[in-house]
Amino acid sequence: MKNFSDQLSDYGFSTEVRVRLSETDAVGVVFFGTYAHYFDIGRMDYLAHLGLNKLDGAVRDLIPGVVVAHEAEFKSPARYNDVLTIFVRIAHIGKTSYTFHLNIINKRTRAKVAKGSLSLVWMNQAQEPIPVPQEVRGVISEFEGEGLLA
Amino acid sequence: MKNFSDQLSDYGFSTEVRVRLSETDAVGVVFFGTYAHYFDIGRMDYLAHLGLNKLDGAVRDLIPGVVVAHEAEFKSPARYNDVLTIFVRIAHIGKTSYTFHLNIINKRTRAKVAKGSLSLVWMNQAQEPIPVPQEVRGVISEFEGEGLLA
Amino acid sequence: MKNFSDQLSDYGFSTEVRVRLSETDAVGVVFFGTYAHYFDIGRMDYLAHLGLNKLDGAVRDLIPGVVVAHEAEFKSPARYNDVLTIFVRIAHIGKTSYTFHLNIINKRTRAKVAKGSLSLVWMNQAQEPIPVPQEVRGVISEFEGEGLLA
Amino acid sequence: MKNFSDQLSDYGFSTEVRVRLSETDAVGVVFFGTYAHYFDIGRMDYLAHLGLNKLDGAVRDLIPGVVVAHEAEFKSPARYNDVLTIFVRIAHIGKTSYTFHLNIINKRTRAKVAKGSLSLVWMNQAQEPIPVPQEVRGVISEFEGEGLLA
Numbered sequence: 368m369k370n371f372s373d374q375l376s377d378y379g380f381s382t383e384v385r386v387r388l389s390e391t392d393a394v395g396v397v398f399f400g401t402y403a404h405y406f407d408i409g410r411m412d413y414l415a416h417l418g419l420n421k422l423d424g425a426v427r428d429l430i431p432g433v434v435v436a437h438e439a440e441f442k443s444p445a446r447y448n449d450v451l452t453i454f455v456r457i458a459h460i461g462k463t464s465y466t467f468h469l470n471i472i473n474k475r476t477r478a479k480v481a482k483g484s485l486s487l488v489w490m491n492q493a494q495e496p497i498p499v500p501q502e503v504r505g506v507i508s509e510f511e512g513e514g515l516l517a
Numbered sequence: 518m519k520n521f522s523d524q525l526s527d528y529g530f531s532t533e534v535r536v537r538l539s540e541t542d543a544v545g546v547v548f549f550g551t552y553a554h555y556f557d558i559g560r561m562d563y564l565a566h567l568g569l570n571k572l573d574g575a576v577r578d579l580i581p582g583v584v585v586a587h588e589a590e591f592k593s594p595a596r597y598n599d600v601l602t603i604f605v606r607i608a609h610i611g612k613t614s615y616t617f618h619l620n621i622i623n624k625r626t627r628a629k630v631a632k633g634s635l636s637l638v639w640m641n642q643a644q645e646p647i648p649v650p651q652e653v654r655g656v657i658s659e660f661e662g663e664g665l666l667a
Numbered sequence: 668m669k670n671f672s673d674q675l676s677d678y679g680f681s682t683e684v685r686v687r688l689s690e691t692d693a694v695g696v697v698f699f700g701t702y703a704h705y706f707d708i709g710r711m712d713y714l715a716h717l718g719l720n721k722l723d724g725a726v727r728d729l730i731p732g733v734v735v736a737h738e739a740e741f742k743s744p745a746r747y748n749d750v751l752t753i754f755v756r757i758a759h760i761g762k763t764s765y766t767f768h769l770n771i772i773n774k775r776t777r778a779k780v781a782k783g784s785l786s787l788v789w790m791n792q793a794q795e796p797i798p799v800p801q802e803v804r805g806v807i808s809e810f811e812g813e814g815l816l817a
Numbered sequence: 818m819k820n821f822s823d824q825l826s827d828y829g830f831s832t833e834v835r836v837r838l839s840e841t842d843a844v845g846v847v848f849f850g851t852y853a854h855y856f857d858i859g860r861m862d863y864l865a866h867l868g869l870n871k872l873d874g875a876v877r878d879l880i881p882g883v884v885v886a887h888e889a890e891f892k893s894p895a896r897y898n899d900v901l902t903i904f905v906r907i908a909h910i911g912k913t914s915y916t917f918h919l920n921i922i923n924k925r926t927r928a929k930v931a932k933g934s935l936s937l938v939w940m941n942q943a944q945e946p947i948p949v950p951q952e953v954r955g956v957i958s959e960f961e962g963e964g965l966l967a
Binding site for chain 4: 687688689704707708711715747748
């Protein structure tokens with residue numbers, strides 16, 4: 368993952384999840400596919416935190432892009448009832464795309480659990496890429512700092 | 518649901534979940550099947566609260582019974598990011614079975630969202646019903662009060 | 668469950684699912700909450716079979732009612748890779764509501780696995796109950812037979 | 818993804834899933850996190866096909882490694898009721914690790930839907946990497962051909 372930072376201080380936003388029993392597998396650890404759900408929680412909470420996500424009952428009003436790529440590395444297992452902190456940043460904005468970096472740690476032990484990225488492309492109703500709206504670009508740049516987006 | 522109480526003060530335990538986007542359906546409200554997961558969270562947190570659930574990394578050490586029945590009624594829709602309070606009690610213990618009652622409300626608006634029950638049977642490794650262990654019965658009776666279990 | 672039939676010949680429609688590993692729990696059997704998903708598959712496939720579900724890419728075009736109640740009983744465990752046959756019928760149509768009965772068996776062993784019901788209410792955009800459309804009622808009555816709906 | 822092949826003839830195994838309504842999101846297309854589940858189905862079915870997966874009721878008997886990395890690219894949306902064909906191969910076996918490549922297409926339209934990889938490390942009970950067992954290596958080499966594993 369290009370430019371991925373392991374420094375948690377590089378992440379301006381974090382949110383939390385608590386592991387549910389149904390998210391663990393037969394050996395008692397979180398199923399790897401569950402992390403995509405955790406990443407999505409990180410993404411949506413980040414957008415809501417920046418006011419870019421007006422999901423007041425009508426989810427489909429603003430869909431901030433379509434996920435086109437996803438990467439994840441799993442560092443240590445998480446278990447039922449563990450509280451995980453999901454650190455989130457937007458590490459890159461291109462013309463029509465932008466990329467989240469996510470870094471999940473065990474809140475109590477501070478163990479690294481998983482890290483990864485989500486890349487999205489802004490699309491119109493016809494599913495064609497269009498430029499990331501200037502206002503969205505502006506809000507993210509202000510939050511992340513111009514340097515981080517270089 | 519027999520003896521179901523709508524009085525939240527009859528519930529000695531509660532826990533919370535926050536609705537995830539992936540738990541909502543195409544019309545933006547929580548998919549009804551998601552509530553079974555919320556009920557399960559309520560059940561497991563209740564058992565952990567009473568010290569009956571030693572899920573420290575080895576989930577299968579203590580499996581407190583097998584779910585044999587499940588009922589739910591849905592009163593009002595919940596949406597992405599809503600915080601739901603899950604009120605939980607054990608309303609009945611029989612010889613080999615016991616029944617949870619669950620009552621979910623919207624934490625902010627106090628709207629009734631869903632309510633229901635989970636019935637479990639204590640089983641041995643051969644999946645045959647066996648009596649609920651006396652120590653478990655004792656812990657629950659002390660928490661719920663003898664009267665409620667009548 | 669009122670009028671529930673254990674006779675599979677009373678069910679005019681069936682569909683299948685194969686159990687996924689992520690649907691099992693720590694003891695290797697299907698998590699009870701997964702059955703709500705299986706019931707939903709049965710419901711949607713039934714509606715599609717009767718032409719009542721025009722989900723061609725735009726899921727929200729026709730939402731055939733809101734689930735207001737759900738009941739399930741679990742008879743024997745299902746495991747990874749088991750193929751389950753979901754028998755589905757509509758057992759009742761009221762003025763604004765209708766009720767599915769579902770009966771799940773293990774396709775190979777014919778063991779009874781789970782059974783239950785889903786009750787829905789037809790609603791307008793304001794979430795107020797409205798009569799089940801006459802054309803829907805007609806299609807279902809023709810399929811199920813007038814007698815079954817009595 | 819290193820050495821990833823878009824030639825479906827390079828994949829010696831395939832399996833199918835049908836998209837469930839609960840796997841789609843608010844805009845009616847498959848939620849990206851669902852693909853991790855589809856990849857896992859591909860992985861488990863592949864292993865079962867090669868006899869490497871003895872999941873007869875006791876899921877935990879043989880856990881063929883721990884997933885340490887996951888990559889996915891999403892090419893076109895899939896929708897409710899679409900049948901997807903998951904092509905699976907093992908593209909690499911190292912000393913303690915091995916990597917699946919997965920290529921998902923729409924069975925009817927043949928549209929490319931998603932592709933990606935899953936990397937696993939063989940571990941002992943203490944979660945330390947150990948060599949992939951020689952018999953497993955042998956079965957996979959025979960199936961994939963020595964060349965593919967180079």
